[in-house]
Amino acid sequence: MSLTQKNLRILHLEDIPADVELVERQLRAAGLPLTVQPVATRDAFERALDEFQPDVVLADYSLPDFDGLSAVRLARQKDPDLPVILVTGALGDEAAVTAIKAGANDFVLKDRLARLPTAVERAVEEAEQSRACRRAEEEIRTLNAELERRVVARTAELQAANRLKDELILSERAISVELERVRSREVEVGLRIQQSLLLSQPPDVPGLEIAAVTVPSQGIDGDFYIFLTHPNQSLDVIVGDVMGKGISAALLGAATKIQFFKALNYLLAVSRGQLPQPKDIVMLAHAEIVRDLIDLESFVTVCYARLDLDRRVLSIVDCGHTGIAHWHAVTGRCEVLHGDSLPLGIREGEIFNQISAPFEPGDVLLFFSDGITEARNAVGELFGVERLTAHVEANSRLEPALLADSIRQAVSAFVGPTRLSDDLTSVAVRVRTQQAPEAHAGMQIRSNLRELRQARHFVRQFCGALRHPVPGEELVDALELAVSEAASNIMRHAYHGRPDQWIRLEAEALPEVITVRLLHLGAGFDPATLAPPVLDGTRESGFGTYIIDRSVDLVRYHRDEHGRSCVSLIKHRNSGKEGVHSDGNGNR
DSSP states (O other), X not given: OOTTTXXXXXXXXXXXXXXXXXXXXXXXXXXXXXXXXXXXXXXXXXXXXXXXXXXXXXXXXXXXXXXXXXXXXXXXXXXXXXXXXXXXXXXXXXXXXXXXXXXXXXXXXXXXXXXHHXXXXXXXXXXXXXXXXXXXXXXXXXXXXXXXXXXXXXXXXXXXXHHHHHHHHHHHHHHHHHHHHHHHHHHHXXXXXXXXXXXXXXXXXXXXXXXXXXXXXXXXXXXXXXXXXXXXXXXXXXEEEESSOHHHHHHHHHHXXXXXXXXXXXHHHHTTTOOOOHHHHHHHHHHHHHHHHHHTTOXXXXXXXXXETTTTEEEEEEEBSOOEEEEOTTTOOEEEEOOOBOOBTSOTTOOOOOEEEEOOTTOEEEEEOHHHHTOBOTTOOBOHHXXXXXXXXXXXXXXXXXXHHHHHHHXXXXXXXXXXXXXXXXXXXXXXXXXXXXXEEEEEEESOGGXXXXXXXXXXXXXXXXXXXXXXXXXXXXXXXXXXXXXXXXXXXXXXXXTTXXXXXXXXXXXXXXXXXXXXXXXXXXXXXXXXOOOSSSOXXXXXXXXXXXXXXXXXXXXXXXXXXXXXXXXXXTOXXXXXXOOXXXXX
């Protein structure tokens, strides 16, 4: 606001009324709106400073009881920015300097009052600027104090946060270690669930070669497969895939697998042993589990296939799965057989359709998961059904185990270093030219080393009854030794020396091979975990597996479809291997 708009309150210290009037007239003539409060004594001056609150002070330098220099000091004590102008009749240079040093803004001689309005205006403006600077400085000091307080507080907060961060880092590290331990344990448990509950061992079925491969994408998956053998030269193969990953998917897969076993057993019971159709088994299993799958918002794709070796007919119930790749030995071409049923768990009361297709000796049937066909490479391209069928056609002469593994390798090479996004499962089945066994026999012995004599007698008696060709003495000795060593290993290690358990021996003779299987319920055995024996005379035991390997042409350690541990000893009837003899009591 300009001074011409503001009403100035002027405190005039003057003892001559005429001079007061003269000064007021001079200021009003300059256009300054004002209110003048004249005082002539010290007491009146001090009261006016408090009560009148002037914008500017005009003071005569010399008064009878009071002087202008004292007025300047009093005004400065009251308000350091209050402008004070000395209006006096005469003032020497020394007195003027003293007044200015004491705090006077200016001095005007009474005979030169024309300069007074300008001096007042300048003094008031300087006072306003000074007050503004003081306010700014005060605000800056306040802001600085507040900033300093905030810096101190923030520093304390950061220090506390850093301490908390350090504590959190240590806690997170500890939690990470514990989570990794729990995760490793979870994976270990999940893999055990998968191996023991989801992945059945391919059975030995005359006329078929079977192999299975599964590669989980996250350590644990919901893929499962089941093999069910039946007395009438039939084999059921069930391959399934649970939506999702991890232990929950594995548990759902195990629950679904159990329902198939329960459904088959129930239908066999009510039909008095007559083998039920695959579609009926699927419908009953689905009815038992569909409500749980719907509640869990999950589903299971399944391919249930039955191979009837006598009729050479393949019956399929395809529940939203990938179908079956069928390679025909006669044409060398591969086709994919599909059904049209929905996955398990989509809706209650579902009716499942069954289709049939013929097969011939030499044909290959490949069951596969969508983890194969839907695997993507770096540019997002699918492996696809066409690549799969082309690979089967190009590698159809491989043994099923090698064919299944070659598919795994082909998918891995196609995907590259990228981790598989879904589980990879394949089951390969080759139909052999069917040969009726020349002979078949079985017996049980106890897990007592004294009964090894019966095992050897069983082998020799079985081989002695064979003709065309008659097994040579060296072949019989070698097979007898292998059976004795295998039975001894089962007694000593699988049953931990307990003599009251059972071992089942089954022998089968085909024109080309003789197979003896030893089945038991003891602990399984993986010879690949053993170091090869050192034949330097430093060890007196531990050579059983070496002797077995040297005595027969092929050894398989596996589990059969009933969960029994199985050692299959296979000897070619024209084999030239020489037997390695032992004392027959299990000593190596």
